[in-house]
Amino acid sequence: MIPTVHEDEGHRWRARYKLADEEHGHAWGVCTEVEGLFGEPQRGTYELFGWVPQAEVRGWVGGRVWLVPDDETLDPWLLEDAQSVGQPLGTDRLVLTGLDDYEGPPEGHRGRVRVHDGHHWLGSCREIARVLPSQQSAPPLVLRGLTQGDQLRAALMNGTRRALDLEQAALQIQDDQGEPLTERLLWARVSAWRPSFHGTDLIDLELDGELFTPVPEYARPIWERWFAGPPDTQGAWVGLDTRRRGAWLDLVRERACRRTHRDRPAGHAYELDGRHVTDEPGLYLALGEAVNGPGGYFGGCLAALDDCLRGTFAYAAPATLLWQDAATARKHLSQALTPDGQPYDLFGVVLDLLAEGGMRVTLA
Template structure:
């Protein structure tokens, strides 16, 4: 792989070529750690980079055993009509809330139903209930594992810690989202309080957010689910007031897993233990690694 003059001021742009009969089409820049803008390779082709995907079929929701309220009844009343006004009435957009055993409802972050009401029929679940069909815009569905997470909150806050420990990274993220939606909003404990973080399952950044949430606010507790949210929590009103002391048990687990590199799930540089410690220290958190 050879190149001509660089792109400094007054020089022509770089030119790339090689001695093989097939022409190079692609240049990769970066390095093994995705830190520097240096050449990695010239390639003739990159299979899998450009793919014509089949069009996604129109998605459909069915609201099973549904008791329509006034707005949805209006949409159902316009089914079968083709005027522009009727089509507008048939359009719905709603966030989804989970109803707990005590009748309270909390938002399921990332869950929504939006689209055009197409049909309704009596539901087998009870007289007066309907099964309503909604043709929806394509959207990424939530994993079914979220249903299991919501079950842990159905009767109230979880009574024990680390129920999230067996989940993969994606579901740990959803666990923290449910914890956010269900947080109690109790006042901050006084500055100078000591909190105990169980680090046995901090094998990824999502596990850290789950663990520190429970260290600060008990089983099912929330204390951030991304760096911006963690920064907000460290400023108060989320259960703890700085300065405080954080005893991080089994910190060797995080030291092994929260290392430099590229996070393919988040599509960004990995968040390291060193970065978290620096961030916590900047907010006057005294950290005791054990």
């Protein structure tokens, strides 16, 4: 039996992290500190030759950037959290990096590719090529001050390569109030372990970092804020830029999916503060707080919003929504692009979805 808390110099500390076996459900161990949780994930790199810009592309480009081939038999390629150093002076090429799951254009693809960020066309190129990354060893994931479960203790005593391959596991994370926050899946392979200075019978367990995708460093302040517990006032996210609003929305969604929600009776009246709905993450954060209060969730994309309107997220139809300062969302979200570059009105689609879900919206 692994305790959820342990005593240290008269203070009661709660174990924030649990490494759990995904297949059998037991806990390998619990700890209060994880080294290597934050870092820089492996990013795909693309060179776009013959780049013809339609907008300046430098720094952070967008959370979802689409590369659309002229060949209509090929689907667009998604590059998440895309960045660029811009177009080097005197060259006709642009370099983009992003999280691409190692997917991209077919090997040897030749042909024009257009690029957009979901709202604006950024430019086009005559040819695109993926740059293979240099081989670099990833830092390990270290669970410090770990209280071992019986299964982990047996695996470490065995010590064989097979025993130390814990296979698919979940690093389950809770906030300082003991409530589930999120989790990260990984293939847990033990590379080393040693006694921990955190206490007697505790160990520092080192896992192979090549098998773990770290949380990006830019999201660290967001996570540290949520470690303390959910916000107690609405709009704690409004001062964030779009990239960090996306990180905030990710935690809102992941936390909500680990909680049970009691639907309110039909006929409830909601009010949405629309002053800061200047981007897509802001739309869903404001909508989530309108329905479920500070830090609340009510969809993170159109499909998720449709699911929430069907119940289980504290909503029951029919209901009413007063959308204050709706002109802000209309200005920023009316001109959007589908993955293949077709224009559509995101603000209008959201209004239609709400209406179909039994939410009567009044724009103010």
